[in-house]
Amino acid sequence: MNIEITEPQERTPELIEQFACVWERSVRATHDFLAESDIAGIRPHLPAALLADERLAVAREDGRVVAFAGARGGKLEKLFCAPEARGRGAGRALLARAVGQWGVHRLDCNEQNPQARGFYEHEGFVVVARSETDGDGRPFPLLHMERAEGVRAQMGSGEWFDAAAPELEVDRNRTRAAIRRFNSEAGLSEEERQELVGGLLGSFGEDAVLSAGAQMEYGYRIFVGPGCFFNFNCTFLDGAAITFGRDVWVGPGCTFSTPLHPLLARERAMRKDDEGARHLWERNLPITVGDDVWIAANVTVNPGVTIGEGAVIGSGSVVTKDIPPRTLAYGNPCRPVREITEADSAADLPEAGMA
Incomplete structure (x- = not known):
């Protein structure tokens, strides 16, 4: 052979x-x-x-x-x-x-x-x-x-690791170069920009859209379902998996952050060994966003959080704990306020020819 x-x-x-x-x-x-x-x-x-x-x-x-x-x-x-x-x-x-x-x-x-x-x-x-x-x-x-x-x-294991490892720096530099090209828009059609980011991410579903201004750490641990839309200036720190279901809407300025660092300063500080190599300890917890979620502007989603399908997160929220499905939640810290039901239907949509 x-x-x-x-x-x-x-x-x-x-x-x-x-x-x-x-x-x-x-x-x-x-x-x-x-x-x-x-x-x-x-x-x-x-x-x-x-x-x-x-x-x-x-x-x-x-x-x-x-x-x-x-x-x-x-x-x-x-x-x-x-x-x-x-x-x-x-x-x-x-x-x-x-x-x-x-x-x-x-x-x-x-x-x-x-x-x-x-x-x-x-x-x-x-x-x-x-x-x-x-x-x-x-x-x-x-x-x-x-x-x-x-x-x-x-x-991606959830355990402590050396975030300053040379191979990870290579990955981050490659991603920075690709995302700079994506954000510059110079000489690229919108279709070419979406194709570029689709090759960078772990997966990028059909009809998904990522708007300009996006920043990401690695890219290959971001998994986007079909029909998702991300507005301007979203940030993804994807040391662990960040997974979006289908038809997720994300407002401008949102951050999805998986890293955690030691609380003690002496453990958190960047160190150099006898050969001059840098070392930085970190661990990551995955973020999962279910189908049909709407996350409004300037929301921060913290490590280890799961947002259930159909939930709505109000603008400016800091999501530190899991949010149940079909729940309206907001605040800092973000808390469930009430269930979303058919009573929340926008009754005037049929009159506008939109339902």
């Missing part, structure tokens, strides 16, 4: 069609949760997706394509094996290439595909977050997985 790198200029229509055939055969063998209409709807989008991959590797046997893997940034975007190649090392070889040479450390896996999850867990990946739908809003939950080694794994 030969593993080859396929450059963008080498991805001819004939080769793309070979990849698509492998994809379809692989999906039919492992994705029994997909209907024929789902497969037929996805297949036409494969050529564009394959051409968009920064890196693409192919496994061949006797000249035939039997498996392929694509990646963008540090994320594995796809890995598919023809049924006859499964169990013969093609997938493992492609994943090893992606991890060892491309720096891949994260991926998404269909929850309804336990074979794939088992494979990735065996290869050292763990689940860090879950989305109820796939990136196109279809009812196929995704498991967001990361490589379970090194400081990145420690960062």
Whole structure:
């Protein structure tokens, strides 16, 4: 079996069609949760997706394509094996290439595909977050997985870790450069800006929008469901997962912060070792925002908080504890005020032709 790198200029229509055939055969063998209409709807989008991959590797046997893997940034975007190649090392070889040479450390896996999850867990990946739908809003939950080694794994574990580790500084610098380009808007259409941020984030659902002025620490631990809207100047400190369900609205100036630092100053201070390397202790707790939540302007959501589906958070609130579903809550600290019911319906919407 030969593993080859396929450059963008080498991805001819004939080769793309070979990849698509492998994809379809692989999906039919492992994705029994997909209907024929789902497969037929996805297949036409494969050529564009394959051409968009920064890196693409192919496994061949006797000249035939039997498996392929694509990646963008540090994320594995796809890995598919023809049924006859499964169990013969093609997938493992492609994943090893992606991890060892491309720096891949994260991926998404269909929850309804336990074979794939088992494979990735065996290869050292763990689940860090879950989305109820796939990136196109279809009812196929995704498991967001990361490589379970090194400081990145420690960062998302909830335990203390060294936030000044060199590999994390590389990640932060890469994200800063991308988000500066996103916010500058120079020479980018709105579609290109959303595509840029979609490649930066852990996931970015269909029709989701992130407005200018956004800031983020890593990006790859932010998971956005379909139909979400983020107004101007939102900040995400995503050492742990920050997960948004579908159709979440976030007002301007909101902050989602997962880091915690030691309370004692001597433990909190930046330190240098004998070789001059810096060390800074931190731990992170995940934030989860359910479907159909509205978070008004200038709200801060603290580490470890879950906001239940359909909740509304009033402007200026500081959310330090979980908020129940379908609840109006506000204040500093934010407290549940009352349940949201049908009595809250905007009765004049039908008159305006909006209901």
